[in-house]
Amino acid sequence: MGHSIRPVRYEPPPGVTGEIELTSLARMRARGGPEEFVAPQRLGFDLLVTVESGHAVHTVDFTGHPLGPGDLLWVRAGQVQQWGAVEVIEGPVFLFTPSAIDDTTWDLIRAAGVAMPNHWAGGTVAGTPAAAALTTALATAAAPDTNLRDAALARALAAALLLLVMAVPEGSGRRPPTHQAFVWFREELEKNFPTRHQVAEYAARLGYSARTLNRLARENTGLSAKQLIDERIVLEARRRLAHGRDPVARIAADLGFDDASNFSKFFRHRTGTTPAAFRERVRKA
Structure with a gap:
């Protein structure tokens, strides 16, 4: 680390x-x-x-x-x-x-x-x-x-x-998606999570309502579409905080946040810790 x-x-x-x-x-x-x-x-x-x-x-x-x-x-x-x-x-x-x-x-x-x-x-x-x-x-x-x-x-x-x-065993979390639109949503999310943080943006891109994306997300993962978006942003933030040397402000900007304070609030709300505290804990480990 x-x-x-x-x-x-x-x-x-x-x-x-x-x-x-x-x-x-x-x-x-x-x-x-x-x-x-x-x-x-x-x-x-x-x-x-x-x-x-x-x-x-x-x-x-x-x-x-x-x-x-x-x-x-x-x-x-x-x-x-x-x-x-x-x-x-x-x-x-x-x-x-x-x-x-x-x-x-x-x-x-x-x-x-x-x-x-x-x-x-x-x-x-x-x-x-x-x-x-x-x-x-x-x-x-x-x-x-x-x-x-x-x-x-x-x-x-x-x-x-x-x-x-x-060959993935049963009970592993793998299951066929309930609609092709959910596959498209995950593909769009992977490409655009640094710049698109709202479900409405993905819904407009894919031609579905935000309600439909939320329903498909819950059917496939048990999470809302917004939770999946936030989960992907948090994963990238954790990667860069744990393994990189960029300051928090740079990571925040790269992930589409207008300032480091908003990013820190977002990260703490979803992980229970601040970006700086997460980085320090992982590196000590």
Whole structure:
């Protein structure tokens, strides 16, 4: 804690074509060096890890995920991650840009549920079609013909991701959305939360009433649309307060608040603490 959030772009090594790289944790450590895994990172690509050996805790947006043999970790572009004892775990890793997977697949993934996890325990995946699809994707990555291999790999990985979504256990919070408009709302929220704080702004953008968005939000999450908007703003604020060095006034301005005082009131009302107190507590921890 206390480090800046370091953006990490997709930069495959020479010889890797396309927008999907299959590597391993061992090769990642050798390529990046120890310092690569110290600071919090905001990924500009997706990372899919299959743990074959070792145990560690990997943190994604303030949630620590205990990893062990057989587990899968999927960190999505834009999330903030922090590596734990990366030197003691081993396994293959797919790195891929969002554009490497076709839009139809992403639409299906987003429509599959509200709360998409980052971590799948080994017992959840073992013996499922998702495990078989991941094995196929790993084998496809080793195919010799570059053009055909890249096309096949994109399709194999897309199939593995879809089947992985289907492997989420019951009771995890995943459930099909009740209306496509809710999926659109979540997409608009992710893109515009720093500048649009009111439900009416999203309703006007999507062509629905604020009442309809609130109803859909409650049906899918138990929260109102305004609560979801505020929740997303708070997540970004927590990321920057915990991992960055920007003053509170700068964070407030970047998140669309006219002054730091209003931001502090907003943050305290929703978290029970001030931005400064939250930053101090997290860094002491």
